[in-house]
Amino acid sequence: MAERSRDEDLESQRAGRRVRQMGARSRQSTRPAGSCGELPARSYGGQAVIEGVMIKGRKSVTLAVRTSTGDIVVETDSISPLRVDERLLAAPVVRGAIALVDSLVVGIKAIFRSAELASPKESGRPGQTQTGSSTAKAWMFPLIGLAVALAVALFVVIPVVVTSLLLRWTGVTGKILTNFIETAIRLLILGAYVALVSRAREIQRVLQYHGAEHKVIWAWETFAGDVRDFLKNPEEASKLLSDKARSMSRVHPRCGTSFLFLAVIAGALVFSLVSPEGLFLRMVARIVLLPVVAGLAYEILKASPGKKGPVFSILRAPGLVLQKMTTREPDDDEIEVAALALAHLLRREEP
Numbered sequence: 001m002a003e004r005s006r007d008e009d010l011e012s013q014r015a016g017r018r019v020r021q022m023g024a025r026s027r028q029s030t031r032p033a034g035s036c037g038e039l040p041a042r043s044y045g046g047q048a049v050i051e052g053v054m055i056k057g058r059k060s061v062t063l064a065v066r067t068s069t070g071d072i073v074v075e076t077d078s079i080s081p082l083r084v085d086e087r088l089l090a091a092p093v094v095r096g097a098i099a100l101v102d103s104l105v106v107g108i109k110a111i112f113r114s115a116e117l118a119s120p121k122e123s124g125r126p127g128q129t130q131t132g133s134s135t136a137k138a139w140m141f142p143l144i145g146l147a148v149a150l151a152v153a154l155f156v157v158i159p160v161v162v163t164s165l166l167l168r169w170t171g172v173t174g175k176i177l178t179n180f181i182e183t184a185i186r187l188l189i190l191g192a193y194v195a196l197v198s199r200a201r202e203i204q205r206v207l208q209y210h211g212a213e214h215k216v217i218w219a220w221e222t223f224a225g226d227v228r229d230f231l232k233n234p235e236e237a238s239k240l241l242s243d244k245a246r247s248m249s250r251v252h253p254r255c256g257t258s259f260l261f262l263a264v265i266a267g268a269l270v271f272s273l274v275s276p277e278g279l280f281l282r283m284v285a286r287i288v289l290l291p292v293v294a295g296l297a298y299e300i301l302k303a304s305p306g307k308k309g310p311v312f313s314i315l316r317a318p319g320l321v322l323q324k325m326t327t328r329e330p331d332d333d334e335i336e337v338a339a340l341a342l343a344h345l346l347r348r349e350e351p
Contacts, residue, residue, distance in 0.1 A: 096298025258319025
């Protein structure tokens with residue numbers, strides 16, 4: 001990390017030796033989360049940003065970014081409580097729609113801040129230290145509006161219009177067939193969109209950080225019992241997380257990519273119940289029901305990782321396949337950044 005003192009360097013070296021010793025002892029047999037009376041691992045999530053990773057908890061959010069000098073800057077901020085009735089935050093489906101908006105806001109702030117930290121000269125704000133700059137605040141709602149407009153265009157307007165034209169051309173009618181064709185078009189659009197974005201040369205490092213984020217989350221969820229022993233020193237904990245993360249999968253069932261697939265499936269269920277006649281009314285109904293679709297997809301996403309059986313396996317599989325496109329194998333430097341972000345967050349979040 002940037003601007004470390006000589007004492008901190010010495011402490012970091014001693015911490016590194018202790019972590020390596022522990023890693024050697026536990027590499028073959030390590031306490032999994034929840035074993036031997038350990039508290040089960042809490043679930044955390046995040047996203048890749050520019051040259052870094054953001055990890056979000058219940059009370060805090062941590063951003064770790066590697067700067068142009070090679071240093072890693074870590075910033076941890078408290079999350080302002082949502083000004084929403086607690087009963088809504090506890091209500092199934094409703095809480096999912098609220099969580100989606102909250103994640104968009106936090107994510108956009110993190111992207112802007114990571115750009116400032118990764119290339120301060122280009123951002124023009126080398127002295128700024130607060131996460132969520134005035135630029136991010138100014139662009140927050142326009143960018144959220146643009147994201148919503150793009151989602152509506154791709155996954156509502158185009159499928160509804162194309163389906164209507166196909167049915168008119170073939171002379172076939174029926175609500176079930178209409179919903180089936182719309183869902184098929186949405187899946188095709190989703191697959192094509194993910195494939196095109198993941199091939200962009202400029203985004204490859206972001207995809208590697210995405211993979212690093214998943215790996216350290218897996219390391220925490222698998223070895224939480226060991227990591228908790230080192231949380232008083234985030235540098236120490238991050239070295240252990242990095243060591244364990246290298247062998248972990250770069251795909252994770254709670255990823256936002258999986259959410260996109262589940263949203264299409266949830267939309268098929270919801271839209272089958274409310275499907276008025278007429279192109280305009282059907283399009284309006286789809287748009288109005290989008291918060292319900294997002295909330296239902298959220299509930300499925302949260303429930304599916306711990307569930308067994310063919311139904312949940314089928315629901316998880318396509319999202320994991322899509323993640324093969326939205327993630328890349330990270331190198332050790334990228335894993336180090338992700339591990340530092342998670343370790344600093346855990347110090348604030350864990351009991």
